[in-house]
Amino acid sequence: MSVVAEGLHKCYRDKSALDGFDLTVAEGRVCGLLGPNGAGKTTAVRILATLLRPDGGRAEVAGFDVTRHPAEVRRRIGLVGQHAAVDEVLSGRQNLVMFGRLYHLSSARARARADELLTQFGLADTGDKAVKQYSGGMRRRLDLAASMILAPKVLFLDEPTTGLDPRARNEVWAATRALVADGTTVLLTTQYLDEADQLADDISVIDNGQVVGNGTPDQLKTKIGGDRIDLVLHDADDLAAAAATVSRVTGADTDIDRDDRRLSAPVRNRVAALVEASRALDDAGIAVEDIVLRRPTLDEVFLTLTSAGTGHGPRETGRE
Amino acid sequence: MTSLYWAVADGWTITRRDLTHWVRQPTPIILGLLFPIMLVLMFGFLFGGAIAVPGGGDYREFLLPGMFVMTVAFGVEGTMIAVTTDAARGVTDRFRSMPMAQSAVVVGRNGADMLDSVLVLAAMIGCGLAVGWRWHGGPGATLAAVGLLLLLRFALLWVGIYLGLVVGGPETVAAVQILVWPIGFLSNVFVAPETMPAWLGTVAAWNPLSATVSATRELFGNPGWGGQSWIAQHATVMAVLWPLAIIAVFFPLSVRAFRRMSR
Numbered sequence: 261m262s263v264v265a266e267g268l269h270k271c272y273r274d275k276s277a278l279d280g281f282d283l284t285v286a287e288g289r290v291c292g293l294l295g296p297n298g299a300g301k302t303t304a305v306r307i308l309a310t311l312l313r314p315d316g317g318r319a320e321v322a323g324f325d326v327t328r329h330p331a332e333v334r335r336r337i338g339l340v341g342q343h344a345a346v347d348e349v350l351s352g353r354q355n356l357v358m359f360g361r362l363y364h365l366s367s368a369r370a371r372a373r374a375d376e377l378l379t380q381f382g383l384a385d386t387g388d389k390a391v392k393q394y395s396g397g398m399r400r401r402l403d404l405a406a407s408m409i410l411a412p413k414v415l416f417l418d419e420p421t422t423g424l425d426p427r428a429r430n431e432v433w434a435a436t437r438a439l440v441a442d443g444t445t446v447l448l449t450t451q452y453l454d455e456a457d458q459l460a461d462d463i464s465v466i467d468n469g470q471v472v473g474n475g476t477p478d479q480l481k482t483k484i485g486g487d488r489i490d491l492v493l494h495d496a497d498d499l500a501a502a503a504a505t506v507s508r509v510t511g512a513d514t515d516i517d518r519d520d521r522r523l524s525a526p527v528r529n530r531v532a533a534l535v536e537a538s539r540a541l542d543d544a545g546i547a548v549e550d551i552v553l554r555r556p557t558l559d560e561v562f563l564t565l566t567s568a569g570t571g572h573g574p575r576e577t578g579r580e
Numbered sequence: 581m582t583s584l585y586w587a588v589a590d591g592w593t594i595t596r597r598d599l600t601h602w603v604r605q606p607t608p609i610i611l612g613l614l615f616p617i618m619l620v621l622m623f624g625f626l627f628g629g630a631i632a633v634p635g636g637g638d639y640r641e642f643l644l645p646g647m648f649v650m651t652v653a654f655g656v657e658g659t660m661i662a663v664t665t666d667a668a669r670g671v672t673d674r675f676r677s678m679p680m681a682q683s684a685v686v687v688g689r690n691g692a693d694m695l696d697s698v699l700v701l702a703a704m705i706g707c708g709l710a711v712g713w714r715w716h717g718g719p720g721a722t723l724a725a726v727g728l729l730l731l732l733r734f735a736l737l738w739v740g741i742y743l744g745l746v747v748g749g750p751e752t753v754a755a756v757q758i759l760v761w762p763i764g765f766l767s768n769v770f771v772a773p774e775t776m777p778a779w780l781g782t783v784a785a786w787n788p789l790s791a792t793v794s795a796t797r798e799l800f801g802n803p804g805w806g807g808q809s810w811i812a813q814h815a816t817v818m819a820v821l822w823p824l825a826i827i828a829v830f831f832p833l834s835v836r837a838f839r840r841m842s843r
Contacts, residue, residue, distance in 0.1 A: 311677055334677060337677065339673070342670070343669050347597060358597055361590075363679065
């Protein structure tokens, strides 16, 4: 295991940030730590990256205890935080050489490594420009490059695309995928479900300082009730009657989204549900604009597993 | 390699980063030089004529040691800005997550700011010579005076590091920039404390800046205010003791503030 956290606790003043946080990440895997703002994601990463001491519990990264052997851990990790932690005045190359020197590479080796990384992260042409003149995506790539100087065993990415435009986001995703292909273990925190879906092999959902769900994206989607049927009605006034009809067919609660005139319900027998629901609605004289069968989205998984699920989010359906 | 070797080597790497800033972005350092020079010209030529030096010396001879000390005091802002910027941008966190000497962040800051002070003081001495200020003591006394100025800068550096670590944010830096002024005026930098109301004069005489100003005036052989109080008579001792006292308070506070980052 590259990352092991057992029962981590952390309090700020009287507010609990982590409350029995458990996590394991196997070597070479990309783990997405997914949770709303304030769930404890950053606190967990800061403890694992030796920046913060836990109040309780233990954690091992790359085989070393983070509180007892922080220096050994630091030799084996890279950290990309929420801000691009690079010097704005220096050029991209000067930044990488400086960090390389601080990783105790020789001057020649630091320069050579800087050139390699600039090329690898698509910054070879702009390596001598001041970072101030970089775009958001370029800064992030430089930030990633700086954390890859020693080719770390474990890379922590704390909300690496927060505040980036979609294009810069794609740049960072591409750079991250390239690292993963080289076998680096990655712990990625994000509040974007599509980011976790895109990059992570395994997802841990965190809420109120605890992991509330684990699994691959597909396992998590299955966990909350398999396939769903979605219907869009012509007339919002029919929603209540239609929901009752659909529930009779599916034998489960139906969620109503009034703004989109949409109904959504879990189904067991896909085709039978589709046929029966449309026939029953037709018999009841309710006009349907659209009807589809689909897997649940990670949004639904997320809302189901976290306390953020308020309003018209789908409920747990009882099916395992 | 020993850990002491890496403490020095890593500290030097971080100092060099600041030196690279000077080359790549010289505007702040040039402004930092022009501002005290402007003050010298303003006080030396605009207000100077209206200020009488106790014992009747030349005002610019009286003023320059005070201006050296003000320059040293202005250095606190630079230290603070550098520390808060690194902390806010996550650069400090990156350093802390790396297998480098953990002291290097502070050692490097020290190196850069002390080199900056040497540069600024050299420019100020040049400016002083240009407006008619001279040192009249021997080389030993002159070097001792420069040494006292650098000692005060070293002490104030820890104030800057501490404030930079605990307060954070550009608003607070602005507050410190403003506060330097009353602290500077409430000293013997510009006028003799005896010209102030008695209680205010006492506060001004005991101001740590005043001790260094008095001591450097003596060592440079420039006219002083020659007060009769105990503090005025023991300026040189106090110019050593005050900075040591400041270090004794703010060095452990800075170390604690740095450690607190991992709480």
